[in-house]
Amino acid sequence: MQDRPEELPTQAQPEAQAQAQQPLPLPRPEPTPGPTPGPTPASAYGSPPVYPPAQQYAYGQPPGFPPPSGGKGTAGRAVLWAAVGAVAASVLWAGGIVVLGPLGDDPDLAGYRAKANLCSAVDYSALRSEYAEEDNAPTHNSLKHKAIDQSYCSISLKTSSTSSYADAYLSVEMDLHKTTDPAPEFTAVWSEYGQRYEDYEVEEVSGLGDEAYLVTEDTTSGTGTSGSRAVTLAVRDGWMTYQMSWSAYTSSYGTTTPPEVSEVSRWVKTDTRSTLENLRSD
Template sequence: MQDQPEDVPAQPQAQTSSQPGSTPQPAPAPAPAPAPQPQVQPQPLPHPRPEPAPGPNPGPAPTSTYGAPPGYPPAQQYAYGQPVGFPPPSGGKGTAGRAVLWAAVGAVAASVLWAGGILVLGRVGDNPDLAGYRTKANLCSAVDYTALRTEYTQEDNLPTHNALKHKAIDQSYCSISLKTSTSSSYADAYLSVEMDLHKTTDPAAEFTAVWSEYDQRYEDYEVEEVSGFGDEAYLVTEDTTSGSGTSGSRAVTLAVRDGWMTYQMSWSTYSSSYETTTPPEISEVSRWVKTDTRSTLENLRSD
Protein backbone atom coordinates (compact mmCIF):
# COMPACT_ATOMS: atom_id res chain seq x y z
CA MET A 1 0.00 0.00 0.00
CA GLN A 2 1.37 3.44 -1.02
CA ASP A 3 1.83 6.00 1.70
CA GLN A 4 -0.33 9.13 1.41
CA PRO A 5 1.30 12.54 1.82
CA GLU A 6 0.60 14.21 5.13
CA ASP A 7 -0.49 17.52 3.65
CA VAL A 8 -3.04 15.88 1.32
CA PRO A 9 -6.34 15.01 2.97
CA ALA A 10 -7.53 11.48 2.87
CA GLN A 11 -9.82 10.66 -0.06
CA PRO A 12 -13.19 9.27 0.80
CA GLN A 13 -13.86 5.70 -0.31
CA ALA A 14 -16.67 4.97 -2.71
CA GLN A 15 -19.63 3.60 -0.96
CA THR A 16 -21.29 0.49 -2.41
CA SER A 17 -24.80 -0.40 -1.73
CA SER A 18 -25.38 -3.52 0.25
CA GLN A 19 -28.81 -3.79 -1.03
CA PRO A 20 -29.23 -6.05 -3.97
CA GLY A 21 -30.39 -4.65 -7.22
CA SER A 22 -29.51 -1.00 -6.29
CA THR A 23 -27.79 1.22 -8.76
CA PRO A 24 -24.30 2.00 -7.74
CA GLN A 25 -23.64 5.78 -7.02
CA PRO A 26 -20.56 7.37 -8.51
CA ALA A 27 -17.90 8.42 -6.06
CA PRO A 28 -17.54 12.24 -5.44
CA ALA A 29 -14.64 14.00 -7.10
CA PRO A 30 -11.73 14.64 -4.81
CA ALA A 31 -11.41 18.29 -3.46
CA PRO A 32 -8.49 20.23 -4.93
CA ALA A 33 -5.52 20.68 -2.66
CA PRO A 34 -5.13 24.25 -1.19
CA ALA A 35 -2.50 26.41 -2.79
CA PRO A 36 0.60 26.79 -0.70
CA GLN A 37 0.82 30.20 1.10
CA PRO A 38 4.01 32.28 0.57
CA GLN A 39 6.22 32.46 3.57
CA VAL A 40 6.73 36.12 4.88
CA GLN A 41 10.27 36.66 5.92
CA PRO A 42 10.62 39.02 8.97
CA GLN A 43 12.41 42.31 8.20
CA PRO A 44 15.23 43.43 10.49
CA LEU A 45 14.23 46.24 12.85
CA PRO A 46 16.23 49.54 12.72
CA HIS A 47 18.94 49.79 15.24
CA PRO A 48 17.97 52.12 18.12
CA ARG A 49 19.85 55.41 18.42
CA PRO A 50 22.58 54.98 21.00
CA GLU A 51 22.27 57.24 24.03
CA PRO A 52 25.20 59.58 24.78
CA ALA A 53 27.43 58.48 27.57
CA PRO A 54 26.65 60.22 30.86
CA GLY A 55 29.04 62.87 32.03
CA PRO A 56 29.36 66.63 32.72
CA ASN A 57 30.37 67.41 29.11
CA PRO A 58 28.41 65.20 26.69
CA GLY A 59 29.82 65.00 23.19
CA PRO A 60 28.01 65.99 20.00
CA ALA A 61 24.91 64.12 18.91
CA PRO A 62 25.74 60.79 17.19
CA THR A 63 25.19 60.51 13.47
CA SER A 64 22.13 58.46 12.54
CA THR A 65 21.34 56.86 9.22
CA TYR A 66 17.66 57.70 9.75
CA GLY A 67 18.03 61.50 9.87
CA ALA A 68 18.91 63.97 12.62
CA PRO A 69 17.01 63.19 15.82
CA PRO A 70 14.67 66.00 16.97
CA GLY A 71 15.30 68.15 20.03
CA TYR A 72 19.05 68.54 19.69
CA PRO A 73 20.59 72.02 20.01
CA PRO A 74 21.90 73.80 16.91
CA ALA A 75 25.29 72.77 15.70
CA GLN A 76 26.93 76.14 16.58
CA GLN A 77 27.60 76.46 20.29
CA TYR A 78 29.14 79.23 22.42
CA ALA A 79 31.55 78.39 25.16
CA TYR A 80 29.99 80.94 27.57
CA GLY A 81 26.38 80.84 26.45
CA GLN A 82 24.46 82.92 23.92
CA PRO A 83 25.98 86.42 23.54
CA VAL A 84 23.71 89.11 24.98
CA GLY A 85 22.21 91.38 22.34
CA PHE A 86 23.36 89.27 19.41
CA PRO A 87 21.02 87.41 17.01
CA PRO A 88 20.73 83.63 17.41
CA PRO A 89 23.14 81.60 15.22
CA SER A 90 21.76 80.42 11.90
CA GLY A 91 23.22 77.85 9.60
CA GLY A 92 23.94 78.30 5.96
CA LYS A 93 26.24 80.45 3.90
CA GLY A 94 27.21 83.84 5.33
CA THR A 95 27.05 82.94 9.04
CA ALA A 96 30.68 83.84 9.63
CA GLY A 97 30.25 87.15 7.83
CA ARG A 98 27.25 88.12 9.97
CA ALA A 99 29.16 87.24 13.12
CA VAL A 100 31.99 89.55 12.08
CA LEU A 101 29.48 92.32 11.27
CA TRP A 102 27.80 92.06 14.68
CA ALA A 103 31.17 92.06 16.39
CA ALA A 104 32.09 95.26 14.57
CA VAL A 105 28.76 96.89 15.53
CA GLY A 106 29.30 95.95 19.17
CA ALA A 107 32.79 97.42 19.14
CA VAL A 108 31.52 100.71 17.69
CA ALA A 109 28.70 100.90 20.28
CA ALA A 110 31.13 100.26 23.10
CA SER A 111 33.42 102.99 21.78
CA VAL A 112 30.55 105.49 21.65
CA LEU A 113 29.47 104.68 25.21
CA TRP A 114 33.04 104.93 26.43
CA ALA A 115 33.53 108.29 24.74
CA GLY A 116 30.19 109.53 26.11
CA GLY A 117 31.23 108.49 29.60
CA ILE A 118 34.43 110.45 29.28
CA LEU A 119 32.52 113.53 28.16
CA VAL A 120 29.99 113.26 31.00
CA LEU A 121 32.62 112.61 33.63
CA GLY A 122 34.62 115.52 32.32
CA ARG A 123 31.93 117.96 33.48
CA VAL A 124 32.32 116.84 37.08
CA GLY A 125 35.76 118.41 37.27
CA ASP A 126 34.69 121.86 36.00
CA ASN A 127 36.15 124.68 38.08
CA PRO A 128 33.44 126.80 39.73
CA ASP A 129 33.20 130.40 38.54
CA LEU A 130 33.13 132.22 41.88
CA ALA A 131 33.86 135.60 40.23
CA GLY A 132 36.37 136.51 42.95
CA TYR A 133 33.89 136.37 45.85
CA ARG A 134 34.75 134.94 49.25
CA THR A 135 32.48 133.95 52.09
CA LYS A 136 32.91 135.43 55.53
CA ALA A 137 32.33 133.84 58.91
CA ASN A 138 30.58 137.08 59.91
CA LEU A 139 28.78 138.43 56.85
CA CYS A 140 27.39 141.37 58.84
CA SER A 141 30.89 142.88 58.99
CA ALA A 142 30.84 143.24 55.18
CA VAL A 143 27.24 144.45 54.76
CA ASP A 144 27.00 148.12 53.86
CA TYR A 145 23.52 149.61 54.41
CA THR A 146 24.43 153.27 54.34
CA ALA A 147 21.58 154.13 51.97
CA LEU A 148 19.00 152.48 54.24
CA ARG A 149 20.43 154.43 57.18
CA THR A 150 18.82 157.51 55.63
CA GLU A 151 15.54 156.17 57.03
CA TYR A 152 16.84 153.98 59.82
CA THR A 153 19.29 156.09 61.73
CA GLN A 154 19.84 153.71 64.63
CA GLU A 155 22.51 151.08 64.16
CA ASP A 156 21.92 147.51 65.28
CA ASN A 157 24.71 146.64 67.69
CA LEU A 158 23.79 142.94 67.88
CA PRO A 159 23.01 141.71 64.37
CA THR A 160 22.53 137.97 63.86
CA HIS A 161 24.87 136.03 61.59
CA ASN A 162 25.83 132.46 60.74
CA ALA A 163 27.92 130.64 58.16
CA LEU A 164 28.34 127.20 56.64
CA LYS A 165 31.34 125.80 54.76
CA HIS A 166 31.18 122.60 52.72
CA LYS A 167 32.96 121.15 49.70
CA ALA A 168 29.74 121.67 47.71
CA ILE A 169 28.66 125.12 48.93
CA ASP A 170 29.65 127.96 51.26
CA GLN A 171 26.91 130.08 52.81
CA SER A 172 26.91 133.29 54.83
CA TYR A 173 23.88 134.99 56.39
CA CYS A 174 23.22 138.24 58.24
CA SER A 175 20.06 139.69 59.83
CA ILE A 176 19.85 143.32 60.99
CA SER A 177 17.07 145.09 62.91
CA LEU A 178 16.30 148.58 61.60
CA LYS A 179 15.00 151.44 63.78
CA THR A 180 13.97 154.93 62.76
CA SER A 181 14.84 156.48 66.13
CA THR A 182 15.85 155.73 69.66
CA SER A 183 12.24 156.03 70.71
CA SER A 184 11.29 152.89 68.80
CA SER A 185 10.51 150.10 71.24
CA TYR A 186 10.90 147.38 68.59
CA ALA A 187 12.44 147.18 65.15
CA ASP A 188 10.59 149.19 62.52
CA ALA A 189 11.90 147.02 59.68
CA TYR A 190 14.26 144.11 59.04
CA LEU A 191 17.17 143.63 56.66
CA SER A 192 18.59 140.22 55.72
CA VAL A 193 21.53 139.43 53.44
CA GLU A 194 22.67 136.03 52.20
CA MET A 195 25.50 134.99 49.91
CA ASP A 196 26.08 131.45 48.57
CA LEU A 197 29.15 130.17 46.74
CA HIS A 198 28.19 127.10 44.69
CA LYS A 199 31.37 125.04 44.24
CA THR A 200 30.14 121.92 42.43
CA THR A 201 26.96 122.92 40.58
CA ASP A 202 26.22 125.86 38.31
CA PRO A 203 23.17 127.58 39.90
CA ALA A 204 22.19 129.56 36.78
CA ALA A 205 19.17 127.49 35.72
CA GLU A 206 17.63 127.25 39.19
CA PHE A 207 18.33 130.90 39.99
CA THR A 208 16.56 132.09 36.84
CA ALA A 209 13.60 129.78 37.44
CA VAL A 210 13.08 130.81 41.07
CA TRP A 211 13.51 134.58 40.82
CA SER A 212 12.15 135.35 37.36
CA GLU A 213 8.89 133.56 38.26
CA TYR A 214 8.69 134.61 41.90
CA ASP A 215 5.34 136.31 41.32
CA GLN A 216 3.74 132.91 40.71
CA ARG A 217 3.80 132.27 44.46
CA TYR A 218 1.59 135.18 45.49
CA GLU A 219 -0.52 137.65 43.56
CA ASP A 220 0.88 140.62 45.50
CA TYR A 221 4.48 140.12 44.29
CA GLU A 222 5.96 141.89 41.28
CA VAL A 223 9.19 140.90 39.51
CA GLU A 224 11.46 143.17 37.47
CA GLU A 225 14.72 142.15 35.83
CA VAL A 226 17.41 144.76 36.43
CA SER A 227 20.84 145.30 34.89
CA GLY A 228 24.20 146.35 36.30
CA PHE A 229 24.49 143.50 38.84
CA GLY A 230 26.57 140.47 37.88
CA ASP A 231 25.24 138.11 35.19
CA GLU A 232 21.57 138.57 36.07
CA ALA A 233 19.48 140.21 38.78
CA TYR A 234 15.79 140.48 39.73
CA LEU A 235 13.99 143.01 41.89
CA VAL A 236 11.02 141.45 43.72
CA THR A 237 8.57 143.76 45.50
CA GLU A 238 5.38 143.40 47.56
CA ASP A 239 2.96 146.03 48.84
CA THR A 240 -0.24 145.08 50.69
CA THR A 241 -0.69 148.32 52.60
CA SER A 242 -3.97 150.21 52.45
CA GLY A 243 -4.31 153.73 51.12
CA SER A 244 -3.47 155.26 54.48
CA GLY A 245 -0.48 152.96 54.95
CA THR A 246 -1.58 152.00 58.46
CA SER A 247 -2.08 148.27 57.73
CA GLY A 248 -0.49 145.63 55.57
CA SER A 249 3.17 145.04 54.71
CA ARG A 250 5.86 146.03 52.22
CA ALA A 251 8.93 144.10 51.06
CA VAL A 252 11.81 144.52 48.62
CA THR A 253 14.35 141.88 47.58
CA LEU A 254 17.22 142.19 45.13
CA ALA A 255 18.57 138.79 43.97
CA VAL A 256 21.87 138.70 42.08
CA ARG A 257 23.83 135.92 40.36
CA ASP A 258 27.43 136.54 39.36
CA GLY A 259 29.01 133.36 38.00
CA TRP A 260 28.38 130.62 40.56
CA MET A 261 27.76 133.16 43.33
CA THR A 262 24.19 134.00 44.37
CA TYR A 263 23.17 136.89 46.62
CA GLN A 264 19.97 138.33 48.12
CA MET A 265 19.37 141.53 50.07
CA SER A 266 15.82 141.72 51.50
CA TRP A 267 14.01 144.50 53.33
CA SER A 268 10.56 144.04 54.94
CA THR A 269 8.26 145.87 57.29
CA TYR A 270 4.73 145.89 58.71
CA SER A 271 2.79 149.13 58.86
CA SER A 272 1.85 148.36 62.44
CA SER A 273 5.54 148.44 63.38
CA TYR A 274 5.68 152.17 62.76
CA GLU A 275 4.43 153.96 65.84
CA THR A 276 4.26 157.55 64.61
CA THR A 277 4.97 157.47 60.84
CA THR A 278 4.22 155.32 57.80
CA PRO A 279 6.72 153.02 56.02
CA PRO A 280 8.70 154.45 53.10
CA GLU A 281 7.48 153.82 49.58
CA ILE A 282 8.52 150.76 47.63
CA SER A 283 10.23 152.82 44.94
CA GLU A 284 12.36 154.64 47.53
CA VAL A 285 13.41 151.47 49.34
CA SER A 286 14.26 149.83 45.98
CA ARG A 287 16.80 152.60 45.27
CA TRP A 288 18.37 152.12 48.71
CA VAL A 289 18.61 148.37 48.33
CA LYS A 290 20.28 148.68 44.92
CA THR A 291 22.84 151.12 46.25
CA ASP A 292 23.65 149.04 49.33
CA THR A 293 23.84 145.82 47.28
CA ARG A 294 26.44 147.31 44.93
CA SER A 295 28.70 148.42 47.82
CA THR A 296 28.23 145.17 49.75
CA LEU A 297 29.20 143.03 46.75
CA GLU A 298 32.33 145.12 46.36
CA ASN A 299 33.21 144.44 50.00
CA LEU A 300 32.71 140.69 49.51
CA ARG A 301 34.88 140.58 46.39
CA SER A 302 37.80 142.68 47.65
CA ASP A 303 38.25 141.11 51.09
Protein backbone atom coordinates (compact mmCIF):
# COMPACT_ATOMS: atom_id res chain seq x y z
CA MET A 1 0.00 0.00 0.00
CA GLN A 2 1.49 3.35 -1.05
CA ASP A 3 2.05 6.11 1.47
CA ARG A 4 -0.37 8.97 1.04
CA PRO A 5 1.14 12.45 0.91
CA GLU A 6 0.91 14.32 4.13
CA GLU A 7 -2.00 16.72 4.05
CA LEU A 8 -1.44 20.33 4.98
CA PRO A 9 -3.04 21.47 8.21
CA THR A 10 -6.40 23.06 7.72
CA GLN A 11 -5.27 26.44 9.03
CA ALA A 12 -2.37 26.55 6.49
CA GLN A 13 -4.54 25.94 3.39
CA PRO A 14 -5.53 29.62 2.78
CA GLU A 15 -1.89 30.70 2.94
CA ALA A 16 -0.90 27.98 0.44
CA GLN A 17 -3.72 28.97 -1.93
CA ALA A 18 -2.67 32.64 -1.78
CA GLN A 19 0.88 31.71 -2.64
CA ALA A 20 -0.32 29.56 -5.55
CA GLN A 21 -2.38 32.44 -6.95
CA GLN A 22 0.52 34.88 -6.89
CA PRO A 23 2.12 35.26 -10.38
CA LEU A 24 5.72 34.24 -10.46
CA PRO A 25 8.09 37.07 -11.39
CA LEU A 26 9.09 36.70 -15.03
CA PRO A 27 12.80 36.69 -15.81
CA ARG A 28 14.18 40.02 -17.05
CA PRO A 29 15.87 39.37 -20.41
CA GLU A 30 19.43 40.46 -20.90
CA PRO A 31 19.79 43.69 -22.98
CA THR A 32 20.57 43.00 -26.60
CA PRO A 33 23.99 44.47 -27.49
CA GLY A 34 23.55 47.33 -29.95
CA PRO A 35 25.82 48.31 -32.83
CA THR A 36 29.03 50.10 -32.11
CA PRO A 37 28.29 53.85 -32.02
CA GLY A 38 29.52 55.65 -35.11
CA PRO A 39 29.72 59.25 -36.20
CA THR A 40 26.41 61.05 -36.50
CA PRO A 41 25.61 61.85 -40.17
CA ALA A 42 25.44 65.48 -41.18
CA SER A 43 22.03 67.03 -41.59
CA ALA A 44 20.87 70.19 -43.32
CA TYR A 45 19.01 71.13 -40.13
CA GLY A 46 21.78 70.24 -37.70
CA SER A 47 22.87 66.97 -36.14
CA PRO A 48 19.97 64.78 -34.97
CA PRO A 49 19.82 64.02 -31.21
CA VAL A 50 21.65 60.87 -30.14
CA TYR A 51 19.52 58.37 -28.30
CA PRO A 52 20.79 55.34 -26.35
CA PRO A 53 20.05 51.92 -27.88
CA ALA A 54 16.62 50.64 -26.96
CA GLN A 55 16.45 47.87 -24.34
CA GLN A 56 14.24 44.88 -24.98
CA TYR A 57 11.77 44.06 -22.21
CA ALA A 58 9.73 41.33 -23.81
CA TYR A 59 6.94 40.22 -21.48
CA GLY A 60 8.64 41.98 -18.53
CA GLN A 61 7.96 45.23 -16.74
CA PRO A 62 9.05 48.35 -18.61
CA PRO A 63 11.87 50.44 -17.14
CA GLY A 64 10.83 52.50 -14.15
CA PHE A 65 8.39 49.97 -12.70
CA PRO A 66 9.45 47.39 -10.07
CA PRO A 67 9.03 43.71 -10.93
CA PRO A 68 6.31 41.75 -9.11
CA SER A 69 7.51 40.93 -5.58
CA GLY A 70 4.61 38.90 -4.29
CA GLY A 71 2.57 39.72 -1.27
CA LYS A 72 -0.84 41.17 -0.85
CA GLY A 73 -2.23 43.16 -3.75
CA THR A 74 0.06 41.77 -6.49
CA ALA A 75 -2.79 40.32 -8.51
CA GLY A 76 -4.64 43.63 -8.33
CA ARG A 77 -1.63 45.55 -9.63
CA ALA A 78 -1.30 43.06 -12.50
CA VAL A 79 -4.91 43.67 -13.47
CA LEU A 80 -4.32 47.43 -13.23
CA TRP A 81 -1.28 47.37 -15.55
CA ALA A 82 -3.18 45.13 -17.99
CA ALA A 83 -5.98 47.69 -18.07
CA VAL A 84 -3.52 50.55 -18.60
CA GLY A 85 -1.90 48.62 -21.45
CA ALA A 86 -5.25 48.01 -23.10
CA VAL A 87 -6.16 51.71 -22.87
CA ALA A 88 -2.78 52.72 -24.31
CA ALA A 89 -3.17 50.26 -27.17
CA SER A 90 -6.63 51.64 -27.91
CA VAL A 91 -5.29 55.21 -27.95
CA LEU A 92 -2.45 54.26 -30.30
CA TRP A 93 -4.82 52.40 -32.59
CA ALA A 94 -7.19 55.36 -32.67
CA GLY A 95 -4.26 57.67 -33.30
CA GLY A 96 -3.10 55.49 -36.15
CA ILE A 97 -6.48 55.76 -37.79
CA VAL A 98 -6.40 59.56 -37.47
CA VAL A 99 -2.89 59.77 -38.92
CA LEU A 100 -3.66 57.50 -41.84
CA GLY A 101 -6.83 59.35 -42.67
CA PRO A 102 -9.43 58.12 -45.12
CA LEU A 103 -8.07 55.74 -47.68
CA GLY A 104 -8.95 55.63 -51.35
CA ASP A 105 -9.17 59.37 -52.05
CA ASP A 106 -8.84 60.14 -55.74
CA PRO A 107 -5.86 62.42 -56.41
CA ASP A 108 -6.70 65.87 -57.77
CA LEU A 109 -4.08 66.16 -60.53
CA ALA A 110 -5.83 69.19 -62.09
CA GLY A 111 -5.35 67.83 -65.62
CA TYR A 112 -1.54 67.61 -65.46
CA ARG A 113 0.33 64.65 -66.89
CA ALA A 114 3.81 63.38 -66.14
CA LYS A 115 6.48 63.92 -68.78
CA ALA A 116 9.38 61.58 -69.44
CA ASN A 117 11.25 64.60 -70.86
CA LEU A 118 10.11 67.67 -68.98
CA CYS A 119 12.49 69.91 -70.95
CA SER A 120 10.32 69.43 -74.04
CA ALA A 121 7.45 71.22 -72.24
CA VAL A 122 9.46 73.99 -70.53
CA ASP A 123 8.91 77.42 -72.08
CA TYR A 124 11.53 79.98 -71.05
CA SER A 125 10.90 82.53 -73.77
CA ALA A 126 10.82 85.43 -71.30
CA LEU A 127 14.23 84.47 -69.91
CA ARG A 128 15.57 84.25 -73.44
CA SER A 129 15.38 88.05 -73.61
CA GLU A 130 18.52 87.94 -71.43
CA TYR A 131 19.88 84.55 -72.42
CA ALA A 132 19.71 84.42 -76.21
CA GLU A 133 21.82 81.29 -76.62
CA GLU A 134 19.67 78.15 -76.45
CA ASP A 135 20.83 75.07 -74.55
CA ASN A 136 20.78 72.27 -77.13
CA ALA A 137 21.47 69.54 -74.59
CA PRO A 138 19.50 70.20 -71.38
CA THR A 139 19.53 67.55 -68.65
CA HIS A 140 16.33 65.77 -67.74
CA ASN A 141 15.16 62.76 -65.74
CA SER A 142 11.90 61.32 -64.49
CA LEU A 143 10.43 58.83 -62.04
CA LYS A 144 7.11 56.98 -62.18
CA HIS A 145 5.62 55.23 -59.16
CA LYS A 146 2.16 54.40 -57.89
CA ALA A 147 2.66 57.04 -55.15
CA ILE A 148 4.25 59.86 -57.15
CA ASP A 149 5.43 60.86 -60.64
CA GLN A 150 8.39 63.23 -60.86
CA SER A 151 9.86 65.09 -63.82
CA TYR A 152 12.97 67.27 -63.75
CA CYS A 153 14.79 69.53 -66.23
CA SER A 154 18.04 71.52 -65.95
CA ILE A 155 18.99 74.17 -68.52
CA SER A 156 22.24 76.12 -68.88
CA LEU A 157 21.65 79.78 -69.71
CA LYS A 158 24.10 81.82 -71.80
CA THR A 159 23.89 85.46 -72.71
CA SER A 160 25.61 84.83 -76.07
CA SER A 161 27.37 82.18 -78.12
CA THR A 162 30.72 83.60 -77.01
CA SER A 163 30.11 82.52 -73.41
CA SER A 164 32.45 79.67 -72.57
CA TYR A 165 30.40 78.60 -69.57
CA ALA A 166 26.83 79.07 -68.42
CA ASP A 167 26.05 82.55 -67.16
CA ALA A 168 23.10 81.29 -65.14
CA TYR A 169 21.10 78.12 -64.50
CA LEU A 170 17.43 77.22 -64.76
CA SER A 171 15.83 74.15 -63.21
CA VAL A 172 12.21 73.01 -63.39
CA GLU A 173 10.51 70.21 -61.47
CA MET A 174 6.95 68.89 -61.49
CA ASP A 175 5.60 66.29 -59.04
CA LEU A 176 2.26 64.52 -59.31
CA HIS A 177 1.28 63.26 -55.84
CA LYS A 178 -1.06 60.30 -56.33
CA THR A 179 -1.67 59.03 -52.77
CA THR A 180 -1.19 62.02 -50.45
CA ASP A 181 -2.48 65.60 -50.61
CA PRO A 182 0.69 67.77 -50.58
CA ALA A 183 -1.14 70.97 -49.56
CA PRO A 184 -0.21 71.18 -45.84
CA GLU A 185 3.47 70.42 -46.34
CA PHE A 186 3.74 72.61 -49.43
CA THR A 187 2.32 75.59 -47.54
CA ALA A 188 4.60 74.99 -44.57
CA VAL A 189 7.78 74.64 -46.62
CA TRP A 190 7.33 77.54 -49.02
CA SER A 191 5.45 80.10 -46.97
CA GLU A 192 8.08 79.83 -44.22
CA TYR A 193 11.12 79.40 -46.46
CA GLY A 194 12.72 82.46 -44.94
CA GLN A 195 13.13 80.62 -41.64
CA ARG A 196 15.91 78.55 -43.20
CA TYR A 197 18.11 81.36 -44.42
CA GLU A 198 17.93 85.01 -43.48
CA ASP A 199 18.92 86.15 -47.00
CA TYR A 200 15.70 84.81 -48.59
CA GLU A 201 12.51 86.80 -49.03
CA VAL A 202 9.11 85.14 -49.57
CA GLU A 203 6.13 86.64 -51.37
CA GLU A 204 2.76 84.98 -51.96
CA VAL A 205 1.69 85.12 -55.61
CA SER A 206 -1.94 85.14 -56.73
CA GLY A 207 -3.37 83.82 -59.99
CA LEU A 208 -1.21 80.69 -60.20
CA GLY A 209 -2.82 77.38 -59.23
CA ASP A 210 -4.28 77.02 -55.74
CA GLU A 211 -1.29 78.72 -54.11
CA ALA A 212 2.11 79.98 -55.18
CA TYR A 213 5.17 81.52 -53.49
CA LEU A 214 8.03 83.53 -54.93
CA VAL A 215 11.33 83.06 -53.06
CA THR A 216 14.20 85.42 -53.88
CA GLU A 217 17.77 85.94 -52.72
CA ASP A 218 20.32 88.67 -53.48
CA THR A 219 23.75 88.56 -51.82
CA THR A 220 25.55 90.80 -54.29
CA SER A 221 27.65 93.60 -52.92
CA GLY A 222 27.06 97.28 -53.64
CA THR A 223 29.31 97.12 -56.68
CA GLY A 224 27.69 93.93 -57.94
CA THR A 225 31.03 92.20 -58.40
CA SER A 226 30.52 89.43 -55.82
CA GLY A 227 27.69 87.31 -54.46
CA SER A 228 24.74 85.62 -56.14
CA ARG A 229 21.10 86.11 -57.05
CA ALA A 230 18.34 83.50 -57.11
CA VAL A 231 14.63 83.31 -57.88
CA THR A 232 12.30 80.34 -57.27
CA LEU A 233 8.59 80.20 -58.03
CA ALA A 234 6.75 77.31 -56.35
CA VAL A 235 3.18 76.46 -57.40
CA ARG A 236 0.63 73.94 -56.11
CA ASP A 237 -2.41 73.16 -58.24
CA GLY A 238 -4.46 70.38 -56.67
CA TRP A 239 -2.08 67.52 -55.93
CA MET A 240 0.49 68.81 -58.44
CA THR A 241 3.51 70.75 -57.22
CA TYR A 242 5.93 72.68 -59.41
CA GLN A 243 9.09 74.76 -59.03
CA MET A 244 11.00 76.90 -61.51
CA SER A 245 14.34 78.14 -60.18
CA TRP A 246 16.89 80.58 -61.65
CA SER A 247 20.31 81.28 -60.13
CA ALA A 248 23.41 83.20 -61.15
CA TYR A 249 26.79 84.14 -59.68
CA THR A 250 28.19 87.55 -60.43
CA SER A 251 31.58 85.98 -61.11
CA SER A 252 30.07 84.16 -64.10
CA TYR A 253 29.14 87.44 -65.77
CA GLY A 254 32.66 88.79 -66.04
CA THR A 255 32.52 92.56 -66.46
CA THR A 256 28.69 92.71 -66.38
CA THR A 257 26.27 91.84 -63.58
CA PRO A 258 23.25 89.49 -63.53
CA PRO A 259 19.83 91.03 -64.08
CA GLU A 260 17.99 92.35 -61.05
CA VAL A 261 15.93 89.91 -58.99
CA SER A 262 12.76 91.91 -59.67
CA GLU A 263 13.27 91.61 -63.43
CA VAL A 264 14.00 87.87 -63.31
CA SER A 265 10.92 87.38 -61.11
CA ARG A 266 8.70 88.80 -63.88
CA TRP A 267 10.32 86.49 -66.43
CA VAL A 268 9.91 83.42 -64.22
CA LYS A 269 6.23 84.18 -63.60
CA THR A 270 5.58 84.52 -67.33
CA ASP A 271 7.46 81.35 -68.23
CA THR A 272 5.78 79.40 -65.42
CA ARG A 273 2.31 80.25 -66.72
CA SER A 274 3.13 79.06 -70.24
CA THR A 275 4.98 75.95 -69.00
CA LEU A 276 2.07 74.88 -66.78
CA GLU A 277 -0.28 75.33 -69.72
CA ASN A 278 1.97 73.08 -71.80
CA LEU A 279 1.95 70.42 -69.08
CA ARG A 280 -1.86 70.37 -69.11
CA SER A 281 -2.39 70.38 -72.86
CA ASP A 282 0.31 67.91 -73.99
